[in-house]
Amino acid sequence: MSPPLNIVVLAAGKGTRMRSELPKVLHRLAGRPLVEHGLDAAAALAPAATCIVYGHGGDAVPRVLAGRGLAFALQAPQLGTGHAVMQALPHLDGRAVVLVLYGDVPLVRPQTLNPLVEAAHGGALAVLTATLDDPHGYGRIVREDGALRRIVEQKDASAAEAAIREINTGIMAIPAGRLPGWLGRLRSDNAQQEYYLTDIVALAVADGVPVKGLDLAEPWEIAGVNSPRQLAELERVWQRREADRLMDAGVRLADPARIDIRGHLHAGSDVSIDVNCVFEGEVTLGDGVSVGPNCVIRDSRIGAGTRVEAMSWMEGTMVGEAAVIGPYARLRPGTELAAGAHVGNFVELKNSQVGAGSKINHLSYVGDATVGARVNIGAGTITCNYDGANKYRTVIGDDAFIGSDTQLVAPVKVGAGATIGAGSTITRDAPERVLTLSRNKQFTLAGWKRPQKNKD
Numbered sequence: 001m002s003p004p005l006n007i008v009v010l011a012a013g014k015g016t017r018m019r020s021e022l023p024k025v026l027h028r029l030a031g032r033p034l035v036e037h038g039l040d041a042a043a044a045l046a047p048a049a050t051c052i053v054y055g056h057g058g059d060a061v062p063r064v065l066a067g068r069g070l071a072f073a074l075q076a077p078q079l080g081t082g083h084a085v086m087q088a089l090p091h092l093d094g095r096a097v098v099l100v101l102y103g104d105v106p107l108v109r110p111q112t113l114n115p116l117v118e119a120a121h122g123g124a125l126a127v128l129t130a131t132l133d134d135p136h137g138y139g140r141i142v143r144e145d146g147a148l149r150r151i152v153e154q155k156d157a158s159a160a161e162a163a164i165r166e167i168n169t170g171i172m173a174i175p176a177g178r179l180p181g182w183l184g185r186l187r188s189d190n191a192q193q194e195y196y197l198t199d200i201v202a203l204a205v206a207d208g209v210p211v212k213g214l215d216l217a218e219p220w221e222i223a224g225v226n227s228p229r230q231l232a233e234l235e236r237v238w239q240r241r242e243a244d245r246l247m248d249a250g251v252r253l254a255d256p257a258r259i260d261i262r263g264h265l266h267a268g269s270d271v272s273i274d275v276n277c278v279f280e281g282e283v284t285l286g287d288g289v290s291v292g293p294n295c296v297i298r299d300s301r302i303g304a305g306t307r308v309e310a311m312s313w314m315e316g317t318m319v320g321e322a323a324v325i326g327p328y329a330r331l332r333p334g335t336e337l338a339a340g341a342h343v344g345n346f347v348e349l350k351n352s353q354v355g356a357g358s359k360i361n362h363l364s365y366v367g368d369a370t371v372g373a374r375v376n377i378g379a380g381t382i383t384c385n386y387d388g389a390n391k392y393r394t395v396i397g398d399d400a401f402i403g404s405d406t407q408l409v410a411p412v413k414v415g416a417g418a419t420i421g422a423g424s425t426i427t428r429d430a431p432e433r434v435l436t437l438s439r440n441k442q443f444t445l446a447g448w449k450r451p452q453k454n455k456d
């Protein structure tokens with residue numbers, strides 16, 4: 001039987017270069033805090049326990065990560081990565097393999113971590129390394145006759161050591177039983193006056209414990225976020241991976257460099273997406289859906305064959321098949337469009353169901369409404385759903401025709417097949433199949449003259 005896995009995520013550092021009040025690991029990548037990305041990779045390894053070491057920024061980190069069965073260890077003050085792991089010791093199982101991850105390294109993949117953990121199963125210390133063209137800033141892997149002997153930090157390195165291109169990613173798998181002893185022997189007599197976790201490598205060598213260096217990671221995978229620039233760079237790496245995944249599944253992207261997915265986008269076959277679209281939360285696009293440029297779609301399901309035209313914004317919506325939305329439509333939470341519905345420019349919908357084949361094509365607000373099938377809602381129609389205190393519903397029957405510039409003062413019902421004359425303010429229910437209108441009588445003043453400008 002393999003030993004249990006315990007994961008320690010180091011997230012106490014200050015992140016000075018972010019120049020932000022927010023703890024670094026809570027800055028967002030693809031819409032989620034950095035630390036959550038690492039936790040996703042960790043969760044894929046099914047650990048018996050996961051402990052987050054936090055410090056800078058008070059309890060902001062445990063608050064964001066509450067309710068997930070994680071353990072938290074406070075590190076205050078922050079005296080280095082070795083000192084950080086020391087704080088997690090009470091939460092660790094002495095029989096476990098301890099995998100150390102960094103909260104500011106978001107792109108690491110489970111398939112890279114797995115062999116590292118396995119390498120430590122027999123009691124060895126396993127260090128994930130990478131070989132970089134520019135190793136500056138990283139701890140260097142010092143080998144003798146191929147065997148990993150120690151790690152030297154950039155600030156402590158001799159010129160010869162600084163020339164080494166194999167670096168410490170910071171990710172290690174450590175036999176838990178050895179940790180208290182090794183951590184207890186760390187010293188801070190180094191350039192940064194910190195307790196370096198990396199010094200356990202030399203201690204393991206001294207104790208005759210095998211040390212394995214696995215050069216497995218892709219450079220982007222172990223890249224940490226230290227500055228807004230690096231955060232933005234990793235965001236593009238992430239988004240490019242998402243774009244590639246979509247294209248590999250057959251989605252046609254006008255430009256893979258101009259799409260942002262902050263959550264999960266599920267797409268059927270023959271889906272096409274134009275430039276500058278943002279997808280947030282859980283979004284599902286059915287077969288043949290096309291999305292025009294500059295759309296924002298959040299937590300929505302869109303049925304097969306529907307066209308979303310340019311500049312449309314949708315949140316919490318369910319759309320049937322072959323609907324047409326936009327350009328410039330705004331669909332707010334609770335909007336449900338049945339098959340073949342059309343919603344046009346400068347139309348706002350909220351908490352409303354629109355039946356099959358109905359059209360709301362121009363400049364309207366429809367909120368808290370139930371609209372039947374084949375209804376035509378003319379330009380400039382407003383549901384007056386709010387009296388300043390409460391919201392009320394508007395119900396419009398099948399085949400109704402609402403003339404332009406109508407106000408429907410809710411609660412109100414328009415019967416099936418009813419016609420409402422343009423410019424009406426409807427305050428009482430309108431019966432089915434007949435014309436209802438409220439409108440001042442038009443009159444003409446014969447012989448009326450326009451006023452003239454006064455002389456001098």
Ligand code: UD1
Pocket residue numbers: 010011012013014053075077078079080081082083084102103104137138139140151153167168169170195196197198224
């Ligand atoms: C560390 C490694 C270095 C490696 C590099 C990879 C050490 C001594 N050095 O250097 O070999 O190449 O990462 O990116 O381990 N942290 C705490 N408490 C602390 C200090 C740090 O929780 O007291 C956390 C930080 O929040 C961060 C991680 O540990 O998530 C790494 O800290 P950082 O200061 O960035 O380490 P580096 O100097 O980059």
Ligand code: CA
Pocket residue numbers: 224226
């Ligand atoms: Ca770092």
